[in-house]
Amino acid sequence: QVQLQESGPGLVKPSETLSLTCAVSGGFISSSSYYWGWIRQPPGKGLEWIGIVYHNGNTYHNPSLKRRVAMSVDTSTNQFSLKLSSVTAADTALYYCVREDMVATRVDFWGQGTLVTVSS
Amino acid sequence: QSALTQPPSASGSPGQSVTISCTGSSSDVGGYNYVSWYQQHPGKVPKLMIYEVNKRPSGVPDRFSGSKSGKTASLTVSGLQEEDEADYYCSSYAGSNKLVFGGGTKLTVL
Numbered sequence: 001q002v003q004l005q006e007s008g009p010g011l012v013k014p015s016e017t018l019s020l021t022c023a024v025s026g027g028f029i030s031s032s033s034y035y036w037g038w039i040r041q042p043p044g045k046g047l048e049w050i051g052i053v054y055h056n057g058n059t060y061h062n063p064s065l066k067r068r069v070a071m072s073v074d075t076s077t078n079q080f081s082l083k084l085s086s087v088t089a090a091d092t093a094l095y096y097c098v099r100e101d102m103v104a105t106r107v108d109f110w111g112q113g114t115l116v117t118v119s120s
Numbered sequence: 121q122s123a124l125t126q127p128p129s130a131s132g133s134p135g136q137s138v139t140i141s142c143t144g145s146s147s148d149v150g151g152y153n154y155v156s157w158y159q160q161h162p163g164k165v166p167k168l169m170i171y172e173v174n175k176r177p178s179g180v181p182d183r184f185s186g187s188k189s190g191k192t193a194s195l196t197v198s199g200l201q202e203e204d205e206a207d208y209y210c211s212s213y214a215g216s217n218k219l220v221f222g223g224g225t226k227l228t229v230l
Contacts, residue, residue, distance in 0.1 A: 035217075039221075046209060046222070046223045046224040047158070047166065047209050047211075047221045047224070048221060049211070049218070049219040049220060049221055052217065060216065060217035060218055061218075063218075096165070104154065104156075104171050104172050104175075105156070105213040105219060106156045106168055106171035106172070106177075107156070107158070107166075107168060107211070107219075108168055108177070110165045110166060111165075112165060113165065
């Protein structure tokens with residue numbers, strides 16, 4: 001059973017960079033069948049797909065986030081990361097790290113989520 | 121990449137059937153058979169209920185079914201039970217390795 005666990009600061013100041021890491025257990029990030037990604041959910045609102053990273057470092061992200069998103073993967077530690085720059089209060093959300101099936105594009109495993117608040 | 125359109129709310133009595141729609145465009149729902157549905161209870165992590173329009177993961181009751189016609193996908197919950205009360209989100213492949221979600225539908229069991 002794959003398990004994902006997010007970690008990172010719960011509070012980020014406006015204009016700074018949000019950084020999160022996801023540790024994967026029970027499976028290998030180097031698997032050729034899956035993407036590893038991030039989905040967020042502002043308090044009381046819906047889900048928003050942020051983007052995905054493949055084990056070779058290829059990334060794909062939501063165009064609405066423009067150039068603020070950077071994702072990376074570390075196969076040696078079985079972890080992947082998200083950086084979101086120039087954050088504002090609108091980036092306050094519960095951030096989930098997830099596994100996404102490459103073929104079916106289904107999200108079949110989710111972390112528990114970590115709340116990131118953007119505030120001075 | 122615009123969010124898919126879902127009704128904000130839906131409801132039904134125990135034992136009844138309810139259908140939730142998810143409308144997109146030819147660039148997402150209408151263009152691919154990669155629509156998924158997720159159930160989220162308050163304070164919980166979303167759970168995959170349907171993928172590839174109408175396939176159920178192991179363990180999901182067959183009361184849950186999915187379909188698609190043109191640019192609109194649908195989730196039907198038959199034989200409504202109290203535990204089905206939750207938020208439901210659709211998602212669709214939108215090309216170029218991107219996903220898009222719907223705004224969510226709050227299902228109330230009356």
